[in-house]
Amino acid sequence: MTTLKRRSWAEPFKIKMVEPLKMTTKEYRQKALIQAGYNTFLLKSEDVYIDLLTDSGTNAMSEYQWAGMMLGDEAYAGSKNFYHLEEAVQKYYGYKYLVPTHQGRGAENLISQILIKKGDFIPGNMYFTTTRLHQELAGGTFIDVIIDEAHQTEVEHPFKGNIDLQKLDDLIKKVGANKIPYVSVAGTVNMAGGQPISMKNIKQVRELTSKYGIKIIFDATRAIENAYFIKTREDGYQNKAIDEILKEMCSYTDGATMSGKKDLLVNMGGFLALNDYAIFEEARNMVVIYEGLHTYGGLAGRDMEAMARGIEEAVQFDHIRARIGQVEYVGEKLLEFDVPIVRPIGGHAIFLDAKQFFSQIPQIEFPAQTLAAEIYLDSGVRTMERGIVSAGRNKDTGDHYYPKLELVRITFPRRVYTQAHCDVTIESIVETFENRNNIKGLKMIYEPKYLRFFQARFERL
């Protein structure tokens, strides 16, 4: 007889409406894969069985959110849904002022344009693609001040998203506080695999920056997932509610950019939240240029309503426990089969280490691209490459960048897939792993100039 290791993380909802999926054969998928040039970004969504490409905007909304969609006040100015969203952000995040934006990058554009001057430096706990780009477009330079452990895939650390206070202090002393408009703090850290930052660390960053009069802008995109890790891993927080933890995190910062497409359980939406009236005044003025009037910011009234309701649902402990529990379930099963993954398991994704997985395939033959293609071929599960293809080329030498990490990202939409879908995914990866020595790499036959991973095409060697 075997004994239970732990009780299930099961979902706090049942299914009311279903979206049928097309079931395909291996022969069908082989054709689709060739047509897509072995690039999972080029597959048609309808040819995908389980889509684990991203958690961005792929969430399932609840009956409460869908009911809210019918209450959309589509007035050009002063929509009642804006006021509901403002109230929800004030209540749960604790910031005073709200500017809605069409998604996270809209908020990043506004805050970067307002706070960054040419020649400034913006330290942060690892870059994120759109965040860094907006900082650079505003004339700034991003400096990574995350702890070294974040870059080491085999090292276990409960808060790999922490900022290295020494690195931050050294930078302030080197360039001067007046060259640092703000520290960019993310919770959790997407590019490190969804790794959290601790409350203690955020507090210390606040103490350090206060000494120098430097602001903190919080990338709160997955702050609720971060709050769950603080509750379950950090001393003193076991008995605190998720919303209390969220509010405390935000209280150490001066403002936040938000992509509602992640934590907030919607398909589109975002916001900029601020405490300083003067900065808010400028953001409210500028949003009109890029997004729309300050009471809709590029969103329909119904979208703001769905996001306001999404906040209320996202901070429920049972929701966030099931969300992260599902990711952990898949990760732990893969570890049982000795499949190489990045540790510890993050909040929204699992990363397969393709270099270890296909030790016979050299990096120049694209092991992670190959692995994503093989998983699709085996089961119709769609994942994405995060390795040499994503890294691109060095502009000066023309050679590929050879990143240390050659990964396949398996990302989980919220409230979308069942445990049986998870099992199909696990079985497919394990079987590909068992068959790994028979698999050959790929050759790139078409390479776009910018962000090549989206449209590059490959052939089997």
Ligand SMILES: *Cc1c(COP(=O)(O)O)cnc(C)c1O
């Ligand atoms: C997705 C994301 C963003 C950008 O948000 P969009 O809604 O895609 O514009 C910013 N930061 C992090 C950490 C993200 O994951």
